[in-house]
Amino acid sequence: MGINIQRPVHIAPLVTYRITFGAMMLLSIIRFWLNGWITSLYVTPVFYFPLQGMDWIRPLGATGMHILFAVMAIAALLIMLGLFYRVAVVIFFFTFTYVELIDITNYLNHYYFISIISFLLIWVPANACYSLDVRLRLTAEKTMAPAWTIGIFRLQMVMVYFFAGLAKLGHDWLFEAMPMKIWLPAKSHLPVIGTLMYKEWVAYFFSWFGACYDLFIAFFLLFRKTRPVAYLFVLAFHLATAVFFPGIGMFPYVMIAGSLIFFSSDFHLRLLSYLPFFKKKQTGKAYTYLPYANKLILALLCIHFIFQLLLPFRYLLYPDKLFWTEEGFRFSWRVMLMEKSGNTFFYVKEPATGKTFEVNNREFLTPLQDKMMSTQPDMILQYAHYLAKVFAIRGVQQPEVYVESYVALNGRRSALYIDPAVNLAAQPYSWRHYQWILPYKEKHE
């Protein structure tokens, strides 16, 4: 039996997806703005940590950043309404991704997820039904579209969940119940269940349940018979994470709404029929791509998914423990996996005179940047290079930069993280393993 990805299917799931995605992005941006995060994350800092190779991406200043977010918000609104959809979704993808690349301090897996979803949305006719584009006759109304236009979002969700589950299959998570053992006692204020938070079995239950959930939920969502029950689990799981870990922000809601994509068009048609002006059409014209465009898009999406498949495994190319070195950690759906904190002291030395200048990180970094940098070697290196530049301008001849850094991982005691004898100013950026990261020591208290 062949898989016919071109088979026309009803477009309803895509319509729900477009509306909920646009609405949630709009809310997220408003929340971000009202929290003052545009200023505190993209205007206040004097130094930014760009993604390696992306250092041409700079913030745009107070006015520029606020305009950028305003444009992004308008784009989100237009996506929701389905007005000037293609332009809006392209703008949203670029503005959102641009902001995410300014500073990896703020990297979050769910931001990465949003970038990907908005990229995928560019290629599908999510505005061909129940949209202002149709209402204003900017685009022809279609009720059907090739099956792949919906399949790609399901595939993406399957990958996110599955890889998040795979990442949990480690010693600490399964057999130490770490970091749950640390995080749960901090939640003893919760009503009813609060008293359970000190119990060890609860930490193990959370760990194992979380791992099983992530590994299997997407597959249960795929099959019609298990889907309703699976979705109840989606609701319960993500609302629970929202209660337990309010710090994760909008992510639970993005996943709750996003998981609706697994439902049939029948379900979506009923859901949409609760909305005003929605005319239920069971069948109608099919959206068709020009043959060459279709091929090109599919080729592009193929490449995308091959990357999606490979990126989470790139850590295998590096030695030592992934959680310690974080080489190959980002873009891999490793979510809420570890409790890691660090503390770094930088020293700038002038070799000719032997003078040492200890760096006050507060002078160059925000508290958040300081915290994130302290546990991520590539950020430590970026910062060291920046310090060398700054101190050279301040008159230090051929500055050398050394770091004394301590990191505590998953409840273990803090240990020296970076070789304090290595002049980081002379160490190059690289995709190879950084030899100056001290090896991880498995030692329990």
Add this chain to the structure above:
Amino acid sequence: MQHAPGKPTGSVLLNVYKPDNFYRMRKNTLFVMLATGAISIIFYACSKGGGSSDPQPETGFDKTAMLTNYADNLVIPGYTTLQTQLQTLDAAVTTFLTTPTDANQQQAQSAFKNAYLQFERVSVHQYGPAETYLLGNFVNTFPADTVKINTNIQSGTYNFASTGTVAQQGLPALDYLLFGPGAVQQLSSAGRKKYVQDVLAQVKSLVDKTLADWKSTYRSQFIGNTRSDVGSPIGYLVNQFAYEMDQLKGPRIGWPFGKQSGGIVFADKCEAYYSGFSAALAVENLTNLRNTYTGGDNKGIDDYLISLKKDQLNTDVLKQFDVTLTKLKAIPDPMSAAFTGNADLVDAAYKEVQLLLTLLKTDVASATGVRITYQDSDGD
């Protein structure tokens, strides 16, 4: 390729029903889903709202008892004593200003030292009302900006409410005005006298307001919130441990000692430079930090760590507190002279401060699940 109606075609990823299969799904499924969704959301909303109003008894560790101990035995008594000390200081300063003699200056200085030492005992508690009034910033930003202070006295116009003037007021300004070089002679000027009185009045008013807020509203908020997230009492406490250690390492010792300046000493940048009891203040600060860590005789963060089975960490932290205190006490006052005269002693203490800082900022914060940050953002 033809498919039987009702059967999904192709892979499950693409499992979208053909139009002729609409309404095959059981009709009530959607309603069941919506109902459960609504129930979940209601449960969620309730659980969120109920958290603050109805604190649950704790079985593993009684955080409320710990916080009550902090509020009733450390913070409120600490601010009450500070209030009293400032009244004593006020009286001594009034005498000194009326009759600026060396004897009266000594009297005032002894009262000043008592008040300053007492401030070190509440220095760690810069959250809640103290944070609202920026007490720590207004009362103890050092070094004092002596140039600006003199300009202010000459012009007679200054606004102590503005955050831009933190270095022109507070205890460091009093240190300079009352005990700086030639203070006794200079205090014959009426403008200078008035400035001293205004600075002292501002310090007293901020402490009064902070204490009043603790007593009236903040105490119950403090003991009723057993969360550990950003902005919670436990979050604040652990963050303040790290912050105080940062202050000890930086402004109190490291910066004037020349750690940031390639060894060039800036002796006059240290705390209470003119009175010359910087080392005593540093010792008091750290002694109090240890006392806050242990919660005095009652429940403190140390007991919380033990309940989290972090006994070894707790032992190490206490040991490091003691080692650091011993080294710190070895530095003779005035510390400004020790930076050059006893550099090895300062250096020895500095190293221990750094080790203690790492323990508190990394190990203790990590063990208690508290984020060290003064910034709010999402995580994942």
